[in-house]
Amino acid sequence: MKALHLEKIHPGLSIDCVVFGLHGDTLKVLILKLKKIDKWALPGGFVAATEAVDTEAARMLKDRTGLDHLFLQQFHLFGAVDRNKVSDIRNFVDQQIISAAEGEVLAQRFVTISYYAVVDYAKVQAPTPDYSSEFCEWCPLKELPSLIHDHREIIAKAYQVLKRDLNYQPIGYNLLPDKFTMPELQAVYETILEKKIDRRNFRRKMLSFDILIATDEVRTGGSHKAPILYKFDEQKYQAAMVGGLVSLW
Amino acid sequence: MKALHLEKIHPGLSIDCVVFGLHGDTLKVLILKLKKIDKWALPGGFVAATEAVDTEAARMLKDRTGLDHLFLQQFHLFGAVDRNKVSDIRNFVDQQIISAAEGEVLAQRFVTISYYAVVDYAKVQAPTPDYSSEFCEWCPLKELPSLIHDHREIIAKAYQVLKRDLNYQPIGYNLLPDKFTMPELQAVYETILEKKIDRRNFRRKMLSFDILIATDEVRTGGSHKAPILYKFDEQKYQAAMVGGLVSLW
DNA sequence: ACAAAAGTGTTCCTTTTACACCCATGC
DNA sequence: GCATGGGTGTAAAAGGAACACTTTTGT
Numbered sequence: 364m365k366a367l368h369l370e371k372i373h374p375g376l377s378i379d380c381v382v383f384g385l386h387g388d389t390l391k392v393l394i395l396k397l398k399k400i401d402k403w404a405l406p407g408g409f410v411a412a413t414e415a416v417d418t419e420a421a422r423m424l425k426d427r428t429g430l431d432h433l434f435l436q437q438f439h440l441f442g443a444v445d446r447n448k449v450s451d452i453r454n455f456v457d458q459q460i461i462s463a464a465e466g467e468v469l470a471q472r473f474v475t476i477s478y479y480a481v482v483d484y485a486k487v488q489a490p491t492p493d494y495s496s497e498f499c500e501w502c503p504l505k506e507l508p509s510l511i512h513d514h515r516e517i518i519a520k521a522y523q524v525l526k527r528d529l530n531y532q533p534i535g536y537n538l539l540p541d542k543f544t545m546p547e548l549q550a551v552y553e554t555i556l557e558k559k560i561d562r563r564n565f566r567r568k569m570l571s572f573d574i575l576i577a578t579d580e581v582r583t584g585g586s587h588k589a590p591i592l593y594k595f596d597e598q599k600y601q602a603a604m605v606g607g608l609v610s611l612w
Numbered sequence: 613m614k615a616l617h618l619e620k621i622h623p624g625l626s627i628d629c630v631v632f633g634l635h636g637d638t639l640k641v642l643i644l645k646l647k648k649i650d651k652w653a654l655p656g657g658f659v660a661a662t663e664a665v666d667t668e669a670a671r672m673l674k675d676r677t678g679l680d681h682l683f684l685q686q687f688h689l690f691g692a693v694d695r696n697k698v699s700d701i702r703n704f705v706d707q708q709i710i711s712a713a714e715g716e717v718l719a720q721r722f723v724t725i726s727y728y729a730v731v732d733y734a735k736v737q738a739p740t741p742d743y744s745s746e747f748c749e750w751c752p753l754k755e756l757p758s759l760i761h762d763h764r765e766i767i768a769k770a771y772q773v774l775k776r777d778l779n780y781q782p783i784g785y786n787l788l789p790d791k792f793t794m795p796e797l798q799a800v801y802e803t804i805l806e807k808k809i810d811r812r813n814f815r816r817k818m819l820s821f822d823i824l825i826a827t828d829e830v831r832t833g834g835s836h837k838a839p840i841l842y843k844f845d846e847q848k849y850q851a852a853m854v855g856g857l858v859s860l861w
Numbered sequence: 862a863c864a865a866a867a868g869t870g871t872t873c874c875t876t877t878t879a880c881a882c883c884c885a886t887g888c
Numbered sequence: 889g890c891a892t893g894g895g896t897g898t899a900a901a902a903g904g905a906a907c908a909c910t911t912t913t914g915t
Contacts, residue, residue: 442666531780563894586891612779837911840867
């Protein structure tokens with residue numbers, strides 16, 4: 364159980380991560396159940412004085428999910444004056460999750476820089492809680508429990524940005540295993556965008572981007588024709604991420 | 613001349629603003645010439661402990677440009693460990709622009725949250741320098757002088773985001789006077805995207821978004837047919853900003 | 862009258878949309 | 889063999905690209 368080392372952190376700045384995963388046709392986010400308190404929180408933490416902010420975000424994700432090199436996007440700094448609620452901090456101290464001295468520090472004003480990540484649900488075996496939480500859970504985006512501070516707002520913004528980015532960049536990559544079928548990829552889009560897409564048109568358009576490679580394997584098991592397994596063309600995928608898939612002019 | 617009040621600011625956090633303006637067919641950014649030092653800086657400052665970050669960014673823009681209610685978008689937190697160069701700070705102290713005690717504080721690690729703004733060049737009469745700078749100037753994006761810290765990198769990122777956003781949202785609004793002609797609007801796109809667009813196709817597509825209202829006025833003066841003046845339809849413009857102009861599905 | 866540049870229209874071609882049809886797999 | 893869902897094809901409509909023509913303004 365790691366403790367806090369508040370003297371070594373960058374002052375007044377925290378990181379919060381919204382980790383998206385797809386469970387069947389449900390979009391879920393990773394949240395932590397706090398100890399002794401009936402509230403939840405986003406995975407996050409503080410920035411070591413000696414580390415880059417982006418590096419620290421990646422570290423936190425690794426600590427919680429075990430995953431490295433994932434799709435991690437900084438998306439917004441939340442900087443309202445009273446965004447970290449003093450009542451929440453006091454609760455922490457009362458429940459002896461943090462010391463009075465630590466509570467003192469955390470009750471000061473904090474701004475938080477938020478990142479979102481999209482991960483392959485299946486690759487995250489057992490998400491690991493941190494010092495302040497008893498367990499970690501995937502929660503459907505539409506069924507969020509009571510969250511501390513402005514974490515609900517952060518998730519809402521993350522989802523909005525995710526939807527926008529999905530229309531611009533082939534994010535599906537990161538939510539799926541290395542090899543996946545066209546219907547699986549389509550499900551990613553339909554779930555996130557909350558919209559039905561014509562099967563055949565989706566297929567054609569997706570293939571036209573020329574970022575997928577058909578393998579000679581198929582996914583058997585369903586009582587129907589076995590769908591072809593695809594993988595992303597790393598090179599072309601990266602290029603598409605830079606330029607974007609659609610543009611006005 | 614306002615002084616620094618470092619005891620009242622949020623620690624380790626600064627704001628930097630990239631203000632874009634269009635001068636003819638040149639995209640320019642607003643930069644400040646530092647006193648006694650042969651370097652330039654972005655307009656920016658520190659966050660009062662009692663103010664929201666977004667509010668502070670707007671205040672800085674108002675202080676420098678006199679403009680209120682402008683298009684101001686937070687776009688990235690720069691959080692590398694050594695991004696604020698100690699040598700630059702020392703220079704400040706040596707030149708007595710700031711006190712030794714202030715220099716002490718500023719030499720600590722700072723992360724900066726960046727905003728970009730797009731403004732009507734003509735509306736900014738005389739940009740006002742701050743306590744650290746002797747004057748303020750519009751500089752062509754392609755001819756940037758030596759800038760402190762990572763400000764060059766910040767401008768580069770801002771430009772990249774601006775180009776992306778332009779393809780998504782009708783930003784042109786903010787770079788132009790209330791009433792403008794179709795060729796003027798087209799020039800905004802061509803200048804920012806560095807790309808020629810067919811006059812007639814641009815017109816048709818832009819009108820198809822149904823966010824422009826033709827006035828019954830024209831702009832005279834050119835030795836050619838007087839172009840119609842348009843204005844944005846506030847309502848529909850706002851809606852388009854939310855949904856975006858293009859989408860994959 | 863002429864140059865310059867704006868407004869309008871047209872043609873061709875590509876993409877999108879909305880389908881019908883066939884194919885493989887498991888029960 | 890049949891239900892299920894995947895792969896392929898196609899006709900009609902919409903949208904995009906390229907270009908000709910007309911109109912207005914200042915000199």
